[in-house]
Amino acid sequence: RKFVYDFTEGNKDLKDLLGGKGANLAEMTNLGLPVPPGFTVTTEACKVYLDSGHEPPALRDEVSAHLDDLQARMGKKLGQPDNPLLVSVRSGAKFSMPGMMDTVLNIGLSDASVAGLAAQAGDERFAWDSYRRLIQMFGKTVLDVDGDLFEEALEDAKHAKGAATDVDLGAEDLRQLVDTFKGIVLKETGREFPQEPREQMDLAIRAVFDSWNGDRAKLYRRQERIPHDLGTAVNICSMVFGNLGPDSGTGVAFTRDPASGRQGVYGDYLQNAQGEDVVAGIRNTVPLADLERIDQASYDQLMQIMETLETHYKDLCDIEFTIERGRLWMLQTRVGKRTAGAAFRIATQLVDQGLIDDAEALRRVNGAQLAQLMFPRFDEKAAAEQIGRGIAASPGAAVGKAVFDSYTAVKWSRSGENVILIRRETNPDDLNGMIAAQGILTSRGGKTSHAAVVARGMGKTCVCGAEELEVDTKRRRLTTQDGTVVEEGDVVSIDGSSGKVYLGEVPVVPSPVVEYFENEGRVSPRLPLEGPAGAEDSDDLVKAVHRIMAYADRVRRLRVRANADNAEDAARARRFGAQGIGLCRTEHMFLGERRRHVEKLILADTDEEREEALRTLLPLQKQDFVELFEAMDGLPVTIRLLDPPLHEFLPDITDLSVRVALAEARHEQHENELRLLQAVHKLHEQNPMLGLRGVRLGLVIPGLFTMQVRAIAEAAAQRIEAEGDPRGEIMIPLVGTVQELELVREEAEQVIAEVRQATGVDLRLALGTMIELPRAALTAGQIAEAAEFFSFGTNDLTQTVWGFSRDDVEASFFTAYLEKGIFGVSPFETIDKDGVGSLVRNAVEAGRATRPDLKLGVCGEHGGDPESVHFFHEVGLDYVSCSPFRIPVARLEAGRAAA
Ligand code: PEP
Ligand code: MG
DSSP: OOOEEETTTOOTTOHHHHHHHHHHHHHHHHTTOOOOOEEEEOHHHHHHHHHHSSOOTHHHHHHHHHHHHHHHHHTSOBTOTTSOBOEEEEEEESSOOTTSOOEEEEETOOTTTHHHHHHHHTOHHHHHHHHHHHHHHIIIIISOOOHHHHHHHHHHHHHHHTOSSGGGOOHHHHHHHHHHHHHHHHHHHSSOOOOOHHHHHHHHHHHHHHHTTSHHHHHHHHHHTOOTTOOEEEEEEEOOOSOSSTTOEEEEEEEEOTTTOOEEEEEEEEETOOGGGTTTTOSOOEEGGGHHHHOHHHHHHHHHHHHHHHHHHTSOEEEEEEEETTEEEEEEEEEOOOOHHHHHHHHHHHHHTTSSOHHHHHHTSOHHHHHHHTSOEEOTTSOOEEEEEOEEEEOSEEEEEEEOSHHHHHHHHHTTOOEEEEESSOOGGGHHHHHHSSEEEESSOOTTSHHHHHHHHHTOEEEEOOTTSEEETTTTEEEOTTOOEEETTOEEEEETTTOEEEESOOOEEOOHHHHHHHTTTOOOOOOTTSSSTTHHHHHHHHHHHHHHHHHHHHHOOSEEEEEOOSHHHHHHHHHTTOOSEEEEEGGGGGSGGGHHHHHHHHHOOSHHHHHHHHHHHHHHHHHHHHHHHHHTTTSEEEEEOOOSOGGGGSOOHHHHHHHHHHHHHTTOOOHHHHHHHHHHHHHOOSOGGGSSOTHHHHHHSTTHHHHHHHHHHHHHHHHHHTTOOOEEEEEEOSOOSHHHHHHHHHHHHHHHHHHHHHHOOOOOOEEEEEEOSHHHHHTHHHHTTTOSEEEEOHHHHHHHHHTOOTTTTTTTTHHHHHHTTSOSSOTTTSOOTTTHHHHHHHHHHHHHHHOTTOEEEEOSGGGGOHHHHHHHHHHTOSEEEEOGGGHHHHHHHHHHHHO
8 A cells, every 4th residue: 555645646636545635735836737746645554554553665656756756846955954954744534624733834944954944944033933933833733732831832932032923033032932841841741852853753643643533523524524534644744934035925726706706806825934824814914906016926826826726626716825925825725615605695796607517506506505504594674783794704694692602602501592602713722612602703813813714614604803892701791892892791792794793683584595486486587787796696596596506406316395384374385385285283283272173072072072172173274275275285285183192282290280289278169170180190191102103093093093184185176176285195194004094094985985975076195194103114015015005104204113202312312423433413313224224115115016116205303404315315215305495405305315
């Protein structure tokens, strides 16, 4: 196995082996772009190290060979005293990952070579500054010394000198600081700062390997569902310097605006600065456009390179670059993160530019992004007290209580509070707090600062660089320019789309994308050139969504239905593109006023009482179905007969017992209560979810299911008489064996025949079943004999396959399970493919073997979950059914699954 690749040997498709950074450095090298020479240690080497605790034996020689080669090309040796080659060592996993060791610059500097660097650069101050940066970074990230110790020493040095910034420290000051730093290393680690350049390099490589398993990196991987066994690559790259004077600098750039998708020049530049100064947001940058004035030639070249990269990658790229004495160097590129809105807009722009086709555009967006675009935004017309404005770093409207540290953010959010995390700037230690918060507000840093990049990745609202706000984390408050003070716990609202910050809670309005869906997928005729700024963006966004949705609808095989129990939801679902109702839960029709009729039915002692209750319910049910059929005219409507556990319709047993006891004590009349209590006792179940519900209820309470079937049949007949086109499907819940289904079926057919005869209408009602118990899935071949369709109830199926109570589990041990990584996401949210999924797959095959035209769908929560939709496509279901608001997401993902 080969553990080291020169930049000239790799390419962008080798991300598994070279990590994202290494693969893209290789790609740029091979495109002929100015990349400083270097090489990459593979993720394979990292995996060997992590598994065995030792670097692979061949690694040392391979690194030596590549280093020799690099030295020969550069005409200097690593740490050579009179003319040192310096390198950076950077981590680079397949996915970019905060929390891992990032970068150590200036490896190769030592007491012996610092003078050589000074001579080489013609700048003594620069050489000592580079050396102190090495000791500081190396000390902190490789040797685990508390970084604050270096920061404090630096502050002390500035103070002693009366210097305002680092730049005011001279060569001699920095030389002394190097001594101080070396002292810190010795004191904290018990060993001297390593002077041997190769040892520096080897230790740094190992530190990168180790950082893969740092706590923050592990947390991030769990959050983002990145596998833990990928390992990281390590890039060793010859140093170029952005801090060699005003004709040097460093910057980051995007080939398009990652927030809106608009084309133009986006990025930040920092003159006379090195590497991480920009990303860290420590000093304030200038907009990239200013580089044109500062260094026209480099600017022109950079624009040229960005165009090359976009055309080559056929996507938005982000870039890190350095200018060393007027010479431009590319340090990194990758396909850049973007907001949800930008993803849609960029995908359609690239189609228009002829770079990608419609199918690729569809693959470039996803359901989670679409869901994000359906979030509400702040009402612009609402009177709101704006207290500041920063950079719109990650869109959305977030409202919450101000907190000033991650610990509080986590604590308060655990107790159910919405919080906004406010920091001067964030760093990887804030990850927990950022996850817990509704939104993030910082007073420093640009669009590429840590807060902005991480928030965008998480889809979290973020405003950064709100400079007029003074954040005091020690006193837990922020002060606005006019002196208003926001204390911890005060409510603030932040708008990640405009960058505005408000005091108090600002009301929110629906998103233009939801408006578009409400409008049945018609783009409003607003003229893009009129209206206020911003209207153009939202029109553009809606058009992009429209185009991609239209394509998804064209290519998808899965149909998308709605879970809806009333005409209003059904109508909305239809506007959102539902192709029918996949689940009408009739128990939702028996709540409120009607509950007492059901109670009467359940508690009836005599046939007379029971029939009376059924007679009252019949017309109510019928009217429900008439409305539903009308809203979904011409489309299938699957109506599920009553399912819930009985106790949901009965008074609470404890309340009732108390009432009876009180009445007894007061010698009051309580015969009715007593009778009720006895009945409730009789029906009480320890485990109602596994008890008398679904088909069991229908078989035990005479007349219940037949009443419902009659209501459906009569409603359908009425609609047909009114020249409607009702397409009813009757669904039996919680079936475990075909015998249950046969009994219900026989009765139902008889009722339908009666209604047919009574009305003279030619009724067609399909009859099918839910598959939501393991036994049903295992005997699907038999069940299909009596069912015209299956609808997988993956909620109950997950509950019964795992033995997890769906009502309790989220509150009890799931958090622990998620933290331990037993699963990355709740199986109630995303289908467990190996367990529950394999039952579904087998039931599909067995069912179709019995009845080739068996219609197959899913109506559990998974029907609207992006990842699960792909699975249902793959196993060959005909449709997914989900709540109305998730229909667009399901349509999009069904398209992506097929594209
Ligand atoms: C299911 O179990 O997946 C289902 C759709 O039914 P309910 O959620 O109503 O139990
Ligand atoms: Mg169920």
